[in-house]
Amino acid sequence: MAPPLSRGTCPEAGLDAAEIARIVPGLRSVLEPPAPVPGAEPPATADHTTGPADGHPWCAGAVVLAGRGDVVALHEAVGWAVRYRAYDEHTGRGVELPAAERVPMRPGTVFDLASLTKLFTATAAVQQIEAGVLDPERPLVAYAPGLVADPRTTLRHLLTHTSGLRPELPLHELPDAAARAARLAAEQPLPPPGAQRTYSDLNLLLTQALLEHVTGRPLDRLIADGITTPLGMTSTRFAPPADWRPRIAATEDQRRPWGKLDRGMVHGTVHDENAYAMDGVAGHAGLFSTAWDLALFAHALLTGALPLHPGLGFETARPWFMGPLAGRGAIGHTGFTGTSIVLDPDSGAFLILLANTVHPVRHTQGSGPRARAAECLARALDQPRESVEAAVP
Structure with a gap:
């Protein structure tokens, strides 16, 4: 092939x-x-x-x-x-x-x-949605009681960053996986789920917990078996x-x-x-x-x-790293270490910029070089x- x-x-x-x-x-x-x-x-x-x-x-x-x-x-x-x-x-x-x-x-x-890891976790979740294992509108507690503090929270809230959860927690300070899971499950949303968008690492950590619960498989195996190995x-x-x-x-x-x-x-x-x-x-x-x-x-x-x-x-619509492609329906993501990916579904074009x-x-790095590269592609x-x-x- x-x-x-x-x-x-x-x-x-x-x-x-x-x-x-x-x-x-x-x-x-x-x-x-x-x-x-x-x-x-x-x-x-x-x-x-x-x-x-x-x-x-x-x-x-x-x-x-x-x-x-x-x-x-x-x-x-x-x-x-x-x-x-x-x-x-x-x-x-x-x-x-x-x-x-x-x-x-x-x-x-x-x-x-x-x-950029978030994109792979989200894609693994979408695969489970398309397989009928998960419903993005169903409350998470219907799949895993006690997974989240607010019973109204859904998978869609997690994947759209509208859960109301704060951006991050110092989970690295806790002694073990059980303590981290308990702390994450106890976190109360600030605005109620669906009220506003707040980008949060916690959303994808909870997505990981949900995927592992419903499939019985760890996240690294789900991503390897469903995404990276087939590709x-x-x-x-x-x-x-x-x-x-x-x-x-x-x-x-x-x-x-x-x-x-x-x-x-x-x-x-x-x-x-x-x-x-x-x-x-x-x-x-x-x-x-x-x-x-x-x-x-x-x-x-x-x-x-x-x-x-x-x-x-x-x-979506993030000109600060997508440049003019943001106005054309481009999608993508960035990573704190200096990584980014931009996809333009309309043209089939893609731009990957990985930097350390x-x-x-x-440091306060900004995204000027990312936006300028995207402008060249546009x-x-x-x-x-x-x-x-x-x-x-």
Whole structure:
């Protein structure tokens, strides 16, 4: 059987080559920290909930992939997968490794996906909906008594972030899985379910608990058996083995007060503290993957090989990372470590941008480079179809 995706040219993908060619230089331009001003004080690090505001590049390195239909027209890497030994909180800058010890970013580099994991958990839930196992409108307590504190909460509330639950809880501070489950189940919604949207990790942790309860299988097996293995996503998994570490992009020098744990440079294990406490398998974070594997996932969603319900799990109309594609019906998601995916169901185009923006430390990163890459893809789609096709030999 022919592979679902192949590397090809922009004309073969129906994309304007000049616009796609702008993406990589744009990423190269954000790889270096701002130059220090002579005589100026070191950058402040007052807000350690997000990290330093300056003295830090947008990312150490990135992998970008763009395509349309069955053709991947762009798949390139820039910068470094591992650049820093540590973070110096006094200067607000990373302590760089010697050049010989740095690891360059490569197209096949594996990334901690962070919240892109939510898309896989949501897709696993939608698979159970389509199989008739779950009803998104049925109260969760009808499936699992005691799963949530408010008996009105449904799966749709979880997957649309309208459950009323707060964004997160310090579950990593609790001693074991039973204590974490009890704390999650006791959490009361702030507004009642359905009243407003508040993005929350807790929603996907509860989705994980529901899936595991109704199927009797752990989340990592559900995702492997139902999504990654059938699609041939061989570089996607929770809790990657030690021999994957040389292929994985490093994340953060995780220490208090900016981090919630004192772990040093995180490299090869999940960055998210709650997922780390759950042995790396969590509904909201924990998956590791490559840009090519995510392209396989995107293609499967766009072609119907996987069920796609855009309002369940996926973000919609988010120009801050989708650029102009947000106004065309695009869907997607971002991850705290610097990952993002954008799908345009109307054209069949997809954009994957994986960056280690938290290496060597979390910071107020913004999403300008993501939005600019999406803008290039939007313009590449907007060229007259005749002119693009004329370039095909």
